[in-house]
Amino acid sequence: MEISKGYITDLKSYLPDYLLTYHSINSRNFFRCLNPEHEDKNPSMHYSDKYKICKCFSCNVRYDIFDLIRLDYGIDNFHDQVVKVAELFGKKKPQFNYPEKDYVIVDYNSYYIFCFNHRFESDYLQSRGIDMDLQEEYNIGYDPKNDKIVFPINDNCFFARGTKDDSKIKSKGKSYLWNEKILDDVDSNDLIYVTEGIIDSLSLLAIDKNIKTISLNSLSNIKRLFELCEEKNLNCNFVLAFDNDSAGLSYQKKAEEKFIELGINSFPITLISNFKRSKDLNEALLEDKELLKRNLDFFDTQLKIFIEKTNQKDEGDYEL
Ligand SMILES: [Zn+2]
Incomplete structure (x- = not known):
């Protein structure tokens, strides 16, 4: 920037x-x-x-x-x-010195290495319940010059957020989903948790590091997920765990309809309905980690039983 x-x-x-x-x-x-x-x-x-x-x-x-x-x-x-x-507002146009079009591919890897090497200079993520192991696993770094936590999305696109001012920046590059590479290797038994924000996905991973989760970064990016479903012909199952607010709920509903159209199982759920103060998964993690863990375990178990039964039934139908 x-x-x-x-x-x-x-x-x-x-x-x-x-x-x-x-x-x-x-x-x-x-x-x-x-x-x-x-x-x-x-x-x-x-x-x-x-x-x-x-x-x-x-x-x-x-x-x-x-x-x-x-x-x-x-x-x-x-x-x-x-x-x-x-x-x-009649201001002088800015001088950007990185390529201006999204189709120009920028390799951010050296920037990621720089940020990763500075990761100990901010405890922002720890203060939000995300430990250094997770941060390292997902190559998350800190840019001390801009005071931003930098979340690589892929070699050519990242998301960054300020540690004090709540500012959010997406780099040049197409809007991909965070951790979407896990969709390269999924099958009809897999349950993928889709969240709104990267920190929401990390909050789930903080509870259970085996959970499969991707994050939209912005609700409107749900269209990228639909594209991937069609491109890769996915048959996994999606849990839509968006924020517990009107925007989140309205996107959950729309997404559910689209998944039906695509013939993919999706489960709009809230993992935080029994929380007093929290509106998103990260707030819930900080409010009561044990409760969030119980909620997650409960849904995860129930949904997997359901999926297993559905898949058995499908196989049964096929044999007839
Ligand atoms: Zn409003």
Whole structure:
């Protein structure tokens, strides 16, 4: 991310102007949530000047100006979002010195090695219940220059998040799913846990390192999963363990319908319905690890029994 932090911070501060000019929203008051998945009857969204984001107190989404550009203009990649904001507010266009198009392949491996070598300089993941062994297993590193935890997705694409400011960045490169390589070798007995965020998947692995899990990074990436199902002709089973909020639930429902169409078993479940405070798997891990483990064991066992029975039945049908 060769553009300066100051430049991005400056663009982020245009959020109130953006809301006013392009949404006729006065950011001093609560307003209707901008999440298209959330039908917000009472205005639940509020602008935070401290973080330069707007946050929904009902479905919990947080948007900065670039997220809104993605939603409003369908622009997925960060570079083009930055250019768009610069354009809208007459700012000088940024100078990126990495290749600008997603189809130009960038090899990030030396960057991963650099970040991995600095992994002990941040205890951010440990503070979220993810230990160093897991971090090492998944080659997760720390970029001290940008104060970001760096999660490689593959050689040419990574996801990074700030340790203090909650900022999230996806590198150049196509939006792949985190850990999607496990789908290369699955069969009809396998149960794959699909989560929204990498830290959610890591939270499951923190409980049971044999669990098979992939993470979407962003709910809209579910389309990549459908593509893979068709491309690889997958016949495994998916557990849809999205966040327990309206966006998560609405995507679970849509995904379930699509999986039926594809002839693939999917199970929309929540592993955290009996938690008091947690809205996602990582919060649950921190709130009560034992309870989360019991929930996971319970569902995992039940679902595997179900799958085994279904597969036996299918074989039986075949013999007839
Ligand atoms: Zn909302």
